[in-house]
Amino acid sequence: MQIDRRQVLAGFGGLALCGGPTALLARTALQLGASEVIGLSDGNLVLPTEFFFEGLPEGELDLILSRHNVPRDQLEPPCNLTLLRQEDRIILFDAGSGPAFMPSAGKLLSSLDAEGLAPEDITHVVFTHAHPDHLWGVLDDFDDPVFPGAKLMMGQGEWDYWTDPNTVDTIGDARASFAVGAARRLAVIEEQISFFTDGTEILPGVMAHATPGHTPGHMSFEIRDGSSAVMVGGDAIGNAHVAFERPDWAHGADQDTSLGAKTRMRLLDQLAADDIALLGFHLPNGGLGRVERSGDAYRFAPEDI
Known part of the structure; x- marks a missing residue:
């Protein structure tokens, strides 16, 4: 296989190139009043298990992974973007990986095309955070914006972190390419983007919730119509097995593992207590489901659609 320079710069070296089978382009949907919340596939990642779980108790970890039929050596998490169709807006949450990750x-x-949509139809792109699988799809192979007519929106803290020239030197070697890639893409789209803070209603019926830890400025978004709501969770809850059964454990994919665990426990408790549906970026079955209590922990119950 010929090695593409851009894949090496993604930060996982040959592991990214092993390219396991691409996930089926799953679609999930939930009607929310007059709006429709749709989960769209961007494919899947291929990552070593130790990237997530290094240093965790091996015995209990193996039991959890076995219960969920998760391979011990390699994970292939799906990537589920959220599309919100409102009467006069088509809002995309995150932009996917694009061609370079x-x-x-x-x-x-391809998923948008299956919905009868072109990039030009997207009115808003709202970012949970600026990791490659969420941001890099904002540019095409020629470094031109994929959504030239859309209004782009990002939390102020997340923007500040990735545009800080010191980030590349402080983020660690494994993620240095993330910082370089984010800064380059954000520079291209700077004229299109606006910013918000925690607790802001960024669009009608869409509330921003700060969920830091995975990245310093990570945001989730509560889409609400009356008593019904869906939380676009990004990577605040990164999988449907260890993150639910042991949310208190450090998660290697989080940049601040301690803060990530605190955020995860708080968010899981909120979603279960308030019966808010969750659309998680790396959760199975299209990412849409409910958080249910299971003893002292939780379980992910895919939405019956």
């Missing part, structure tokens, strides 16, 4: 990902345009 992993060969198993970057399938968003």
Whole structure:
């Protein structure tokens, strides 16, 4: 296989190139009043298990992974973007991986096409955070904006972190390419983007919730119509097995593992207590489901659609 320079710069070296089978382009949907919340596939990632779980208690970890039929050596998490269709807006949450991250990902345009949509139809793109599988799809192979007519929106703290020239030197070697890639893309789209803070109603019926830890400025978004709501969770809850059964454990994919665990426990408790549906970026079955209590922990119950 010929090695593409851009894949190496993704930060996972040969692991990204092993390119396991691309996930089926799953679609999930939930009607929320007059709006429709749709989960669209961007494909999947291929990552070593130790990237997530290094240093965790091996015995209990193995039991959890076995219960969920998760391989011990390699994970292939799906990538589920959220599309919100409102009467006069088509809002996309995150932009996917694009062509430059992993060969198993970057399938968003095919998913949009299956919805009868072109990138020009998207009115808003709202970012949970600026990791490659959420941001890099904002540019095409020629570094031109994929959504030229859309209003782009990002939390102020997340923007500040990734545009800080010191980030590349403080984020650690494993993620240095993330910082370089984010800064380059954000510079291209700077004229299109606006910013918000925690607790802001960024669009009608869409409330921003700060969920830091995975990245310093990570945001989730509560889409609400009356008593019904869906939380666009991004990577605040990163999988449907260890994150639910042991949310208190450090998660290697989080940049601040301690803060990530605190945020995860708080968010899981809120979603279960308030019966808010969750659309998680890396959760199975299209990412849409409910958080249910299970003893002292939780379980993910995919939405029956």
